Amino acid sequence: MLSIRQVSIRSGDKKLVDNVSLSIREGDWHALVGQSGSGKTLLSQAIGRMLPPNLQAEGSIFYKERDLFALSPGQLRTIRGSKLSYVFQDYQGSFTPFRTIGQHFEEYQKAHGNSDSRARQRSALDALDSVGLDESVYKRYPFQLSGGQLQRVSIAMALLLSPDLLIADEITTALDSVSGHKILELLAKRQKETGFAILFITHDWRPVKRYANRIAVMKEGQVVEAGEKDHVLGNPQHAYTKQLINAAPTIDRFLSTSVRKAEIV
Numbered sequence: 001m002l003s004i005r006q007v008s009i010r011s012g013d014k015k016l017v018d019n020v021s022l023s024i025r026e027g028d029w030h031a032l033v034g035q036s037g038s039g040k041t042l043l044s045q046a047i048g049r050m051l052p053p054n055l056q057a058e059g060s061i062f063y064k065e066r067d068l069f070a071l072s073p074g075q076l077r078t079i080r081g082s083k084l085s086y087v088f089q090d091y092q093g094s095f096t097p098f099r100t101i102g103q104h105f106e107e108y109q110k111a112h113g114n115s116d117s118r119a120r121q122r123s124a125l126d127a128l129d130s131v132g133l134d135e136s137v138y139k140r141y142p143f144q145l146s147g148g149q150l151q152r153v154s155i156a157m158a159l160l161l162s163p164d165l166l167i168a169d170e171i172t173t174a175l176d177s178v179s180g181h182k183i184l185e186l187l188a189k190r191q192k193e194t195g196f197a198i199l200f201i202t203h204d205w206r207p208v209k210r211y212a213n214r215i216a217v218m219k220e221g222q223v224v225e226a227g228e229k230d231h232v233l234g235n236p237q238h239a240y241t242k243q244l245i246n247a248a249p250t251i252d253r254f255l256s257t258s259v260r261k262a263e264i265v
């Protein structure tokens, strides 16, 4: 469904992403992991042509046989937000403080051509309901919601127009672990219901093990290993992947440490 072909991203002479190729299939939960600064966010921004203006991308990214790099800005707008949508770690930055949640939904839907105000409100309330939020949230301001609730609103908006691909960049990093877990469970439930694919950028191996079916590992701008999750985790080929897997906390290790601590006390 999405095919990233030999994409490089440069800042002047410096290559920040180096000749990356990656495919995302319908319904995939595709994890993108790797060291800080390895180019995960830039690669995800390149998909929606949202790179900072000082950077240049080359190569091609095909969404259902259309090269996104070759589309006009108008053509791209019909795809971004509707077929491809984003949720970010910085959910607070995605909201304007003096606008209610309802006003955010209004603006978003008008921008995507929904001119029927009753239908707009109905679909906003349905979207809130689908992420476990009640109608009262529609009239509230962003500062009146918790981090977890705001991230739910971001997901509701990102899924409003039934995208084929949701790009989720570190979406639980700013949340406490319980709220983060609830967000991921919600995402998994919505994915099961509607079948969109997820490009899931993370530092955390736990959700990768739990939810992903495919993994790509990035290091210094390159994808050093990619494939089915079970294959990559069970039979890692690259030294860096092995290092990442060994460094990840496992429940077994966590439990044995806790038991040891309990024994010492």
Ligand SMILES: Nc1ncnc2c1ncn2[C@@H]1O[C@H](COP(=O)(O)OP(=O)(O)OP(=O)(O)O)[C@@H](O)[C@H]1O
Residues within 6 Å of the ligand: 011, 016, 034, 035, 036, 037, 038, 039, 040, 041, 042, 043, 052, 054, 055
């Ligand atoms: N606008 C920019 N101009 C120049 N260099 C940039 C720019 N944006 C990012 N970079 C550099 O590109 C590299 C890749 O950045 P990117 O944010 O994609 O990494 P990442 O893998 O997402 O890291 P993290 O996991 O810490 O979020 C980094 O070295 C970063 O400093």
